[in-house]
Amino acid sequence: xxxxxxxxxxxxxxxxxxxxxxxxxxxxxxxxxxxxxxxxxxxxxxxxxxxxxxxxxxxxxxxxxxxxxxxxxxxxxxxxxxxxxxxxxxxxxxxxxxxxxxxxxxxxxxxxxxxxxxxxxxxxxxxxxxxxxxxxxxxxxxxxxxxxxxxxxxxxxxxxxxxxxxxxxxxxxxxxxxxxxxxxxxxxxxxxxxxxxxxxxxxxxxxxxxxxxxxxxxxxxxxxxxxxxxxxxxxxxxxxxxxxxxxxxxxxxxxxxxxxxxxxxxxxxxxxxxxxxxxxxxxxxxxxxxxxxxxxxxxxxxxxxxxxxxxxxxxxxxxxxx
Amino acid sequence: xxxxxxxxxxxxxxxxxxxxxxxxxxxxxxxxxxxxxxxxxxxxxxxxxxxxxxxxxxxxxxxxxxxxxxxxxxxxxxxxxxxxxxxxxxxxxxxxxxxxxxxxxxxxxxxxxxxxxxxxxxxxxxxxxxxxxxxxxxxxxxxxxxxxxxxxxxxxxxxxxxxxxxxxxxxxxxxxxxxxxxxxxxxxxxxxxxxxxxxxxxxxxxxxxxxxxxxxxxxxxxxxxxxxxxxxxxxxxxxxxxxxxxxxxxxxxxxxxxxxxxxxxxxxxxxxxxxxxxxxxxxxx
Numbered sequence: 185x186x187x188x189x190x191x192x193x194x195x196x197x198x199x200x201x202x203x204x205x206x207x208x209x210x211x212x213x214x215x216x217x218x219x220x221x222x223x224x225x226x227x228x229x230x231x232x233x234x235x236x237x238x239x240x241x242x243x244x245x246x247x248x249x250x251x252x253x254x255x256x257x258x259x260x261x262x263x264x265x266x267x268x269x270x271x272x273x274x275x276x277x278x279x280x281x282x283x284x285x286x287x288x289x290x291x292x293x294x295x296x297x298x299x300x301x302x303x304x305x306x307x308x309x310x311x312x313x314x315x316x317x318x319x320x321x322x323x324x325x326x327x328x329x330x331x332x333x334x335x336x337x338x339x340x341x342x343x344x345x346x347x348x349x350x351x352x353x354x355x356x357x358x359x360x361x362x363x364x365x366x367x368x369x370x371x372x373x374x375x376x377x378x379x380x381x382x383x384x385x386x387x388x389x390x391x392x393x394x395x396x397x398x399x400x401x402x403x404x405x406x407x408x409x410x411x412x413x414x415x416x417x418x419x420x421x422x423x424x425x426x427x428x429x430x431x432x433x434x435x436x437x438x439x440x441x442x443x444x445x446x447x448x449x450x451x452x453x454x455x456x457x458x459x460x461x462x463x464x465x466x467x468x469x470x471x472x473x474x475x476x477x478x479x480x481x482x483x484x485x486x487x488x489x490x491x492x493x494x495x496x497x498x499x500x501x502x503x504x505x506x
Numbered sequence: 507x508x509x510x511x512x513x514x515x516x517x518x519x520x521x522x523x524x525x526x527x528x529x530x531x532x533x534x535x536x537x538x539x540x541x542x543x544x545x546x547x548x549x550x551x552x553x554x555x556x557x558x559x560x561x562x563x564x565x566x567x568x569x570x571x572x573x574x575x576x577x578x579x580x581x582x583x584x585x586x587x588x589x590x591x592x593x594x595x596x597x598x599x600x601x602x603x604x605x606x607x608x609x610x611x612x613x614x615x616x617x618x619x620x621x622x623x624x625x626x627x628x629x630x631x632x633x634x635x636x637x638x639x640x641x642x643x644x645x646x647x648x649x650x651x652x653x654x655x656x657x658x659x660x661x662x663x664x665x666x667x668x669x670x671x672x673x674x675x676x677x678x679x680x681x682x683x684x685x686x687x688x689x690x691x692x693x694x695x696x697x698x699x700x701x702x703x704x705x706x707x708x709x710x711x712x713x714x715x716x717x718x719x720x721x722x723x724x725x726x727x728x729x730x731x732x733x734x735x736x737x738x739x740x741x742x743x744x745x746x747x748x749x750x751x752x753x754x755x756x757x758x759x760x761x762x763x764x765x766x767x768x769x770x771x772x773x774x775x776x777x778x779x780x781x782x783x784x785x786x787x788x789x790x791x
Contacts, residue, residue, distance in 0.1 A: 296703070298705070300766075301740070301741075324525065324530070327573075364695055382569055382570070383573060383577075389642050392641075393640070
C-alpha cells in the first residue's frame with residue numbers, strides 16, 4: 185500500500201539513522217507509523233474508533249481483497265484469550281466502507297481442529313452477520329507451496345493457505361498477550377494461523393522443530409502487504425497465551441509494519457522489544473524497532489503503558505525503567 | 507445430513523472436501539466408511555479409487571493430492587477394510603504406520619539429547635505417532651493409528667502390530683492431563699497444567715478400549731462431563747465413541763439436535779457413530 189511521508193519525517197528519520205550508525209553511510213530508516221488509540225470497552229463505539237484509525241493510516245483498499253486474521257485459540261468466551269469479535273466486525277465494516285471488493289475473516293487455530301465451533305463459542309456467529317459465508321478455515325484451505333523469501337529457520341518450502349497468500353491486504357488482528365515460550369505474542373506470531381493444520385497437524389509442530397522465533401520471522405517475510413490491529417482493549421498477562429489473566433489496557437495498536445506495531449505493543453506491556461528474538465530477526469537487527477525510529481500517532485506510549493505480569497522465566501524481558 | 511446428502515457432496519474426482527472445494531483424504535476416508543456401512547458401495551468405490559490414486563511410493567498417504575509427504579491420514583486409510591481398499595495397498599498402509607513414530611523416539615534424537623545432557627539414553631517415552639514425519643507424537647494421530655492397528659490385529663495378530671498398539675496406548679496413558687482426560691498431547695507447559703479437550707479425550711478413550719486403569723477412569727469421568735457441556739459435533743462424535751468403547755455411554759443418550767455439523771468429516775463420523783450405536787460398527791470392528 186503506498187504511503188507518503190512529509191519532508192520533516194524523512195529528515196527526522198535520516199538524522200536518527202545517522203545517530204544510530206554513527207556514519208550516515210547507510211540508507212535512512214523510513215519511520216513506521218504506529219497508532220495507539222484509546223478504546224475503553226467492547227461496545228458500539230468501536231465501529232467509529234476503528235473507522236477513524238484506518239482513515240488515519242490512509243489505507244487504499246478500494247477494489248482490493250482484504251483478509252482479517254484474528255487470533256482464535258480456545259473455547260473460553262469469558263476469558264481474554266481470543267480476539268474479540270466486535271473488534272473484528274468493526275474492522276470488517278470499516279474495510280467494506282472504504283470500498284474493499286471483498287473482506288473475509290480467516291483463521292487456522294493451532295490446537296483445536298473445529299475452527300467454526302471455536303468461532304461460535306467465541307461469539308463470532310452472534311456478532312458477525314452470516315459469519316459462515318465470510319469465514320475461511322485456513323487449516324482446511326487450498327494451499328500453495330511457497331519458498332520462503334528469507335530463511336531464518338530450518339524450514340524448507342512450506343505449504344500456506346491460499347486465502348492468506350492471495351490477499352491484497354492481510355490484516356493481522358491478535359490479542360495483546362504474554363507468551364510462555366516467546367515472552368509476547370502479537371501480530372507477527374498471529375501468522376502461525378496461515379500454516380494449514382490440514383497439512384501439518386494440530387499443533388503445527390513442524391514450526392516448533394524448525395525454531396519458533398525463526399519461523400515467525402520467516403512467515404512475516406512471506407507477506408509484504410500487511411496491516412496489523414492489536415486488540416489491547418483487554419489483553420492477557422501472566423501465563424499467556426492460554427492460561428493467563430485478563431489485563432484491561434483499553435487500547436488498539438495499529439500500523440502497516442507488524443514489527444513496529446509489535447514493538448510498540450511490547451512497550452505498552454513494558455516488555456523490552458529488543459529482547460524478543462523474532463522482532464530482532466524480522467527487523468533486520470534492531471534499528472527498525474527502536475522507539476525513535478517509529479513515528480507514534482494517537483496516544484503516547486507513556487499515557488497507556490502498563491506493566492503486564494510476566495512468568496518467572498521471562499522476568500528478564502521487563503523494560504529496565506519499569 | 508443423510509447418507510444420500512453425503513453422497514451428493516462427492517467431488518467429480520471421487521473424493522470429498524471438508525466443506526467445499528478440493529478433495530482431502532480425511533473426509534473421503536470417513537465418507538467411504540459411512541457409505542460402506544450404509545451399503546452404498548458404488549459411491550464408496552469411486553472414493554476408494556481417488557484414495558488409491560494418490561497413494562505415495564512409501565506406502566503412506568498425503569492429506570490431499572499434490573502434497574509430497576505421507577502423514578497421519580494413512581491411519582484413516584488403514585481403517586478401510588482390506589477387501590475394499592485392496593489387500594496390498596492396505597498392507598502398505600499398515601507397514602507405513604509400523605515404521606512411523608514421533609521424532610522424540612528416534613535413536614538420533616535420543617542420542618542428541620544424551621549428548622546435550624538433557625536425558626539418559628535409556629529414558630524413552632513409549633513411541634506414539636506424529637501428524638507428519640520428523641515431528642513429535644501427539645494424542646490425535648496416535649489414537650487413530652492405534653485404532654487402525656487394532657483393527658488389523660484382529661485379522662492378523664502379529665507380535666509387531668501388538669507391540670505398537672501397546673506402546674501407543676502407553677504413550678496415551680503418559681499424556682493424561684492433571685484433571686483427567688486428554689488435550690492435543692501436552693500435560694504441562696513450563697510447570698503449568700494444561701486442560702483437557704473433549705475431542706481428544708474421546709479419541710484417546712476410543713483407542714484405549716479394553717484398558718482399565720485409574721487414568722481411563724478419570725478420562726471417562728471427564729468425558730461424561732464434556733458430553734453434557736460440549737456443542738461441537740466433532741467432539742461429541744468422539745466422546746460417544748470413547749464412552750461407548752468402555753460401555754459408559756449413558757443409556758438412552760440423545761445427540762443434541764442443535765449441534766451443527768461444520769464439515770463433511772463431522773457428518774460422516776456422525777453417521778458411523780449412529781450405525782455403531784445400532785450395533786453395526788464399521789469404524790472399529
